Amino acid sequence: MRTAVGFYRQHKVKLGVLLVTALLVFWLAVAFQRSLLLLGDPDPVAKAIGAAYLLLPCIGAWALIRELLFGAQTQRMARQLDGEGGLPVDDLPRTPAGRIVRSAADDAFPAYQAEVEADPENWRSWFRLSCAYDAAGDRKRARGAMRDAAKLYRQHGASR
Numbered sequence: 001m002r003t004a005v006g007f008y009r010q011h012k013v014k015l016g017v018l019l020v021t022a023l024l025v026f027w028l029a030v031a032f033q034r035s036l037l038l039l040g041d042p043d044p045v046a047k048a049i050g051a052a053y054l055l056l057p058c059i060g061a062w063a064l065i066r067e068l069l070f071g072a073q074t075q076r077m078a079r080q081l082d083g084e085g086g087l088p089v090d091d092l093p094r095t096p097a098g099r100i101v102r103s104a105a106d107d108a109f110p111a112y113q114a115e116v117e118a119d120p121e122n123w124r125s126w127f128r129l130s131c132a133y134d135a136a137g138d139r140k141r142a143r144g145a146m147r148d149a150a151k152l153y154r155q156h157g158a159s160r
Contacts, residue, residue, distance in 0.1 A: 017071065024064055028057040073150050077127055086124055088112070088131045105135040116145075123152035 031053065038050025081087045092108065093101045112132035116125045126149035133142035 017068075021064065021068070024060060028060050028064075031060070032057040070147075070150065073153065074146060077123065077149060077153055081124060081127060084124075086128070088128050092135060100135050100137075102137060105132070105137070108132060109136055121152060121156065123149045123156065126152060 035050045035054040035057070038046045038053060041047060041050065078087065092104045095101060109132045112125075112129045116122075116129045119125050126145050130142045130145035130149060133139075133145055
């Protein structure tokens with residue numbers, strides 16, 4: 001029998017995404033409703049503000065959909081790599097707080113970088129490089145490398 005704590009631990013990230021998504025959808029609905037109220041006002045200034053305010057829920061919805069699709073594709077790639085035994089092993093030393101020791105991550109990084117340089121059209125290499133960037137604490141480059149992996153995954157399919 002699964003406990004609630006066990007369920008939470010197993011699905012912690014998904015539950016967090018669900019909560020943030022629900023809050024964002026609520027905010028988008030309120031912003032959309034407020035923009036419609038302003039558009040219905042007879043004052044031209046209120047109409048202009050309503051039209052401008054209408055952009056916020058549109059941009060927010062676009063960003064939300066884009067990020068959810070990116071997360072789903074990243075999860076598909078991770079599942080495939082895991083099935084192939086190609087996910088990087090998470091064996092780096094950690095601090096008492098649970099963070100990866102930065103110097104150890106920096107020492108492991110060149111192997112992943114060399115793998116990408118040897119085969120830049122392989123999404124698996126880019127995925128592993130993204131994990132290495134993330135372990136080293138460089139979130140911006142990790143995200144960029146994951147986007148490159150996703151692009152190659154879509155272009156070449158899961159086979160290459």
